[in-house]
Amino acid sequence: MCLHFSTTMPLSTQSQAQDEQYVLVASLDNARNLSNILKAISFKDHAIFSATTNGLKVTVEDSKCLQANAFIQAEIFQEFTIREDLVGFQVTLTVLLDCLNIFGGSTAPGVSTALRMCYRGYGYPLTLFLEEGGVVTVCKIKTQEPEEPIDFEFCSSNVTNKVILQSESLKEAFSELDMTSEVLQITMSPSQPYFRLSTFGNSGNAHYDYPKDSDMMELFRCTKTQINRYKMSLLKPTTKALALSCKVSVRIDNRGILSLQYMVRNDDGQICFVEYYCCPDEETDDE
């Protein structure tokens, strides 16, 4: 790859007229409010972007069994203009993250990269204007035809068991999980052990129990005993989202599909959500 040096003509500034060519324009004073949350779902190369007047949804999927969604509402952006009901495209997420961090991702206070993300529509690249300290970088990222995200048909009315926990407690457990175990077993029940995480690794079996009256337990709504196993390799990426979050909701529906919803606070204290859906590992039945 070659680096092209040149001295050049004055940088042209974006004008109102030029804006009209874009179907989507989203601006952030601090690009980290987007890059941090995207990092939490960056376990695969490609991401599907879906924008509506409500904001931006970014989806990443793995082997049809795992899906991560990051929601950044329109209110988070300093500017969010969309000229169609639904704007969708797909980009290589790793490239996007590299561009968002082009100025080195310094965490020094008061130093942030401003972002203006523009999209002209089908067939056009996603254009990012990033500025820090008077230096402007323009990135044009190739877009692909967006794949249709899987619809797991997960709805609240089919949820059998639900808990909301403070992330702190889960962070500890997840950092100690026995990775030699092929599965993570989740037990949810109105009676003992209430909420249990189990692993079956080379060194033996391990259980993490969360009693329903624990300080960490903000909500406990379990109606029926369920024991489900999920592939550890699929759940591993969720730890990134967990690390950023302050609260997690764990729900399992009547088919054993797991929904993890993470409440994430950004640099400015605003709330965004990241959710993961995971299918249960074949062999288990509900009791």
Place this chain on the structure above:
Amino acid sequence: MKFRGKIVDIACLNHFSRVITTISKLTKTCILRLTPDNLFFVLCGKVANGGVSMWCELSQANFFDEYQMEGMNPEDNEICLEVAPENMSRALKTVQNAKVVKVKLTKKHCPCLTIVAELPTLSSVSRVVTHDIPVDVIPRRLWHEFKEPTVPDFDVIEANLNGEMNLKIETDLVSVTTHFKDLGNPPWGDGASQGSSSSQSRDPEAMAEARVDIRRLQQFLMGQQVNPSKAMCNIVHEKVVHLILLHDDMSLQYFIPAVV
């Protein structure tokens, strides 16, 4: 041929060490040229190292408390050695806290640059550490290869250019351009500079560009251990990128040839 130098100031020692570490990140071997007033670290552009060349000039008085050298003969009062800067860097890193560091040219089983350091201990007796760094003496007949590079006729030397520079990369997936504005365009030369008449007729907004191997540029930038007071970039259209870092007591020039 003789050379003896002594460094007693810890700040000078650290600075010297950092300069050599910077050089060690740019190249595995280079030429060390010693003259009565200066030390030069020189790398000649060869196909093997991607054609990049480097010239680093240090004023000896800014580092050494004592400095004595005797070249080949009074007319050629210089010493040229081929050295691996990594070896020097490692040796200097181990003697960061020394009270005194002496550098001298010696002959052990082969010619060596010997670093002798007195390190402080809890007792009154200092610990002495000696590093022998093998070097090759460059014969007089090859010295012409290591002259200061002549300043090429630059395309960007006018003060009235708009002080803008762009860095661009392009891959299959993405194109990225970074725009720098409000950069200074220092006047170059002292009236006798080459090409001054042609430069006046140049359009201040016209681009001078060069395509270079990004790894060479990265190598140069990542290796920097010393904060320069000034950094300059000169471009000869489609030929070479010339990077200059200026410090109070040192200058480092790096030439990256353009690729087709």
